[in-house]
Amino acid sequence: MTRVFSPLILITAVLNGLMTGAVYALVALGLTLIYGVLHIINFAHGALLSAALFAAFLAWQKLGLDPYLAAFLLAPVFFALGYGLQRFIIGPASHGDDRNMLLVTLGLAVLIENALLYEFHADTRTVDLAYGFKSIDVGFTFLAVSRLISFIAVFAVALVLWLIMSRTDIGKAIRAVASEKLGAELAGIDVAHIYAMTFGLGTACVAIAACLLIPNYYASPSAGNAFVLIAFTIVVLGGMGSVPGALIGGLIVGVVESLGGFFFGESLGQVGIFLIFIAVLLVRPRGLFGAGA
Amino acid sequence: MSEQKIPLNRRRFLATTALGAAAAASGSLAMPSVLRAQASGLKIGLLHPVSGALSYSGQQGRIGAMMAVDEINAAGGIKGAKIDPVLGDAQSTPDGGTAEVEKMNAAEVSCIIGGYASSICLAVSQAAARYDLPYAVDVGVADSIVTRGLKNTFRFGPGFGVISKAALDNLVTINDAAGKPAKTVIIVHEDSLFGSGLAKLLNAQLPGKGFEILETIPHPTPTRDFNTVVLKIKAQNPDLVIPADYYNEYVLLARTMLEQHVRPKGIYSVLGGAASSYKFVKEFPDAAKYIMDCNHWFNPNSAKAQELKKQVEDKGQFFTYELYMNYNAVHLVADAIERAGAADRAKITAALETSTFASPIMPYGPTKFVNGQNEGAAPANTQVLDNDIKVILPPEFANAKAVFPIPA
Numbered sequence: 289m290t291r292v293f294s295p296l297i298l299i300t301a302v303l304n305g306l307m308t309g310a311v312y313a314l315v316a317l318g319l320t321l322i323y324g325v326l327h328i329i330n331f332a333h334g335a336l337l338s339a340a341l342f343a344a345f346l347a348w349q350k351l352g353l354d355p356y357l358a359a360f361l362l363a364p365v366f367f368a369l370g371y372g373l374q375r376f377i378i379g380p381a382s383h384g385d386d387r388n389m390l391l392v393t394l395g396l397a398v399l400i401e402n403a404l405l406y407e408f409h410a411d412t413r414t415v416d417l418a419y420g421f422k423s424i425d426v427g428f429t430f431l432a433v434s435r436l437i438s439f440i441a442v443f444a445v446a447l448v449l450w451l452i453m454s455r456t457d458i459g460k461a462i463r464a465v466a467s468e469k470l471g472a473e474l475a476g477i478d479v480a481h482i483y484a485m486t487f488g489l490g491t492a493c494v495a496i497a498a499c500l501l502i503p504n505y506y507a508s509p510s511a512g513n514a515f516v517l518i519a520f521t522i523v524v525l526g527g528m529g530s531v532p533g534a535l536i537g538g539l540i541v542g543v544v545e546s547l548g549g550f551f552f553g554e555s556l557g558q559v560g561i562f563l564i565f566i567a568v569l570l571v572r573p574r575g576l577f578g579a580g581a
Numbered sequence: 582m583s584e585q586k587i588p589l590n591r592r593r594f595l596a597t598t599a600l601g602a603a604a605a606a607s608g609s610l611a612m613p614s615v616l617r618a619q620a621s622g623l624k625i626g627l628l629h630p631v632s633g634a635l636s637y638s639g640q641q642g643r644i645g646a647m648m649a650v651d652e653i654n655a656a657g658g659i660k661g662a663k664i665d666p667v668l669g670d671a672q673s674t675p676d677g678g679t680a681e682v683e684k685m686n687a688a689e690v691s692c693i694i695g696g697y698a699s700s701i702c703l704a705v706s707q708a709a710a711r712y713d714l715p716y717a718v719d720v721g722v723a724d725s726i727v728t729r730g731l732k733n734t735f736r737f738g739p740g741f742g743v744i745s746k747a748a749l750d751n752l753v754t755i756n757d758a759a760g761k762p763a764k765t766v767i768i769v770h771e772d773s774l775f776g777s778g779l780a781k782l783l784n785a786q787l788p789g790k791g792f793e794i795l796e797t798i799p800h801p802t803p804t805r806d807f808n809t810v811v812l813k814i815k816a817q818n819p820d821l822v823i824p825a826d827y828y829n830e831y832v833l834l835a836r837t838m839l840e841q842h843v844r845p846k847g848i849y850s851v852l853g854g855a856a857s858s859y860k861f862v863k864e865f866p867d868a869a870k871y872i873m874d875c876n877h878w879f880n881p882n883s884a885k886a887q888e889l890k891k892q893v894e895d896k897g898q899f900f901t902y903e904l905y906m907n908y909n910a911v912h913l914v915a916d917a918i919e920r921a922g923a924a925d926r927a928k929i930t931a932a933l934e935t936s937t938f939a940s941p942i943m944p945y946g947p948t949k950f951v952n953g954q955n956e957g958a959a960p961a962n963t964q965v966l967d968n969d970i971k972v973i974l975p976p977e978f979a980n981a982k983a984v985f986p987i988p989a
Contacts, residue, residue, distance in 0.1 A: 297816050304808040410636035412829055414864055421840050421867065432840050504836070505805070506829060510634075514803045549809035554800030555772045557809070 309542015324529020337512030370491025527578020633673025
C-alpha cells in the first residue's frame, strides 16, 4: 500500500489505538498484578474475562443494569470469586509449588470455558444500549461515547489500584510478599491471604474490563481469549508485575496495533505486537518498568 | 441418542441369523442394517457440529433435522416405519465428523445427513463412501464436496460456484437498475479459506463488471476491534462495501460503521455471516438496515415455509438457514427411502440419484442430481428492510424491491 493518507486520518488511528489499548491495559493490569505477587501466569484469565462478559450481559438482561453501573456490582463479586478461587482451590491444590499453581489455573480455564459453553452454548450475546452508537463529532472524526468512557474509566481504575498498592496496609503487605515472601511471612503477614487478595484484585480488574467491553463487544464462551495473548504481550512489555508498565504498555500496544493494521492490514498488523514482544525480550527482558530480575 | 434395546426372543434370533447368513452368503454387506431397521425403526444418522466453534450453527441444524423427523414420524413414518435418529456431534472438526461416521456405521444407520461446514462435509463424505453409506450434505458449499466422484454424496442446496455467480450477476442487475451508482468497492474479508477464497474471486470478477476495487482488507478471526478497518473505508469512501466474514466479525464491522457514520451506497455480501440473520436484525436493527446478501434462503411466498418459520419462532429460536436446509435434507432422504422401498444403502443411493423431490420451502427449480449436485438449487438475494429480511431477487420469489442506493 503506497496510498498517502491525510495526517488527520493518522491522528484518528492513534486515538483509536489509545482507546482500544486502554481496555487491553486493564486486562493486563489484572494479569500483571497476579504475576507480580504470585509469580504465576494466570491461564484462567481469559476464561474469567469470558465469564465476566456473561455476568455483565446477565446484569443488563436480567436486572436491567447499565454495564457501567454493573461494574460497581461485578467488581466486588469477582473480587470475592477470585479470592475464593485462590484461597480454596488454586492455593490448596498447588501444595506450595508455583508450577502446580500454573497447571491449576490452566485446568480452571478449561473448566470455566466449558461450563459457559454448557450453560450458554456457543451463541454470542450482545447488549443494546441507547448510547451504543452515540459518538462525539470532534471535527475530523467521531469518537464513540462508550469507548471514551472506557478510556477514562481505565485510568480511574489504575489510579485506585495504585492508591491501594501505595497507601493502604494491604497494599504494603502485597508489595512485601511480592518482593520477599519469606521475609513477609516472618513479619507476620498471612501469605495465603495476600495471595488470595491479589488474585481477587486481578479478577476484579477483569470484571471491570468486561463491563467496559460489553457495550462494543459480545459475550461468548471463548470471547475472553482474544484479549489474553495481547495482555501477555503487554505484561512483558510493561514489566512483569508493574502497574504503570501495564498501563503504558497497553496504550503502546493499542497504538501499534492500530497503526500496524492501518498500514499493513489487520492480519499483518498484528505482527507488530509480537515483534515488540520479541524485541523487548531481546533488548530489555525485564520490560519498560519491570524491577530487575 | 439412540441405542435401543430390542428384546431378543428365540424366534427373532433365528429369523435374523438365518436372514443374516443368507445376506452374508449373497455378499450384501448392507443387509444387516435392513434387519435392524425393521426391528427398531429406520436408523438415520444426523451429524452436526453441536460443540466447538460451530456449535450454534450445528445446534440450529439439529433442530431443523429433528423437526422434519418428528413431522414424518407423526404422520406415520416412512411406509409405516418410524425414523430412529442417531445423533452425532462432529465437534466442529473434520476428524470429529469422521469419527462419528464410524460410530454411525457401527450403529447400522442407512444414511447420514448433515455436516454443515465444508471441511466437515469433505471428511464425512469420504468416510461414508467407504461403507457405501448415502450421505446428504445439508449446507457445506465447497464445490469439491460433489466434484470428487463420490457416488454416495448428494447436495440439495447450491454450491459456492453457483452462489458466487448468482451473487455477481445480481449485483450487476441491482446496480444497473438503479442507474449504476456504484463504481468503487472495498472488500473486507476474514483471512481463512472462506473469506480469502471469496475475496480472490471478487478481485478476479468485479473489474470485468465495471467495478473498481479500491482495497481488499483481510483480517483474522476473531478480530477484537474494527475501528482501523472502518477508518480505512472512511478514508477511501467506496460506493460499495463487501464484507466476507463470520457472524461475530460481521456484526462488529457493521456496528462500527454505524458508530463512525460510514454510510456507503450499499453493503453487499455473498454468504455473509450476519447479513441475512434474524438475530442481527433483531439485536441491531440500525446497523443491519439495508444490508444485502446472496445466500441460502427460503421462498417467502411459500405457506409451508411461513408455517415452519412460525413454529420455530414460537419456540424462541431464530429461523436460520442451517435449520431449514437440514429440514429439507431429511425430507429429501425420506422421499428417497420411500421410493427405494427398503432401508438398503445401495437402493437409497440409487433412489437419491433419480430424486425429483421438490421442497415446498426453497426457491429452487426442479430437482435433478448430476454427480450428486442438485442442478435446480439456487441462492436468493435478501435485503434488510422494515426490520425484516426480504427477498429482492430472483424476481419470481421476491417479496420486496431492492432499496439501492441506501437513502441518505
